[in-house]
Amino acid sequence: MEMNLFAVGYISTEFTDRKDCPKQGHEGGVEAEVVIDPEYSDALNGLEEGAKIILVTWFHKSGRDYLEVHPRGDKSRPKRGVFATRSPDRPNPIGLHEVTIKKMDGNKLTVYPLETLDGTPVVDIKSVMKK
Numbered sequence: 001m002e003m004n005l006f007a008v009g010y011i012s013t014e015f016t017d018r019k020d021c022p023k024q025g026h027e028g029g030v031e032a033e034v035v036i037d038p039e040y041s042d043a044l045n046g047l048e049e050g051a052k053i054i055l056v057t058w059f060h061k062s063g064r065d066y067l068e069v070h071p072r073g074d075k076s077r078p079k080r081g082v083f084a085t086r087s088p089d090r091p092n093p094i095g096l097h098e099v100t101i102k103k104m105d106g107n108k109l110t111v112y113p114l115e116t117l118d119g120t121p122v123v124d125i126k127s128v129m130k131k
Helices: 038-044
Strands: 009-012 030-036 052-058 094-105 108-114 121-127
Touching: 030 038, 030 121, 052 108
Parallel strands: none
Antiparallel strands: 009 030, 009 121, 030 108, 052 094, 052 121, 094 108
16 A cells, blocks of 8 residues: 655754653643644644644654554563554654644744654644534
8 A cells, every 4th residue: 555644844842852852742842833834834724823733743763663662661661562652663653742822923833732853744733623
């Protein structure tokens, strides 16, 4: 099966080294900027400040040959399959991040809380459905 996946933008954040990134956004995530390529800026129509969104990212610095990991990198814990964890190291290193839009300026969204590396590609943005 053929699949084509491409970036629609990237993340601009203070995290430049993977070891400095929190495990999850709610564990020390920061305010960051999502920069959408101008050719996709019309896709932002309808988003607004204060809205919750899910960023779908590609963990470009992650290993793709991991099938099992120690949860949260804690070697005292037994290994588990990556599909039972939130490890960034996995066959397809896709990240999901629920964030709130703090500010919108053209093709740039300021969001919080985000835990990704600077330069992380953005694959998609999904609205969080209100319950």
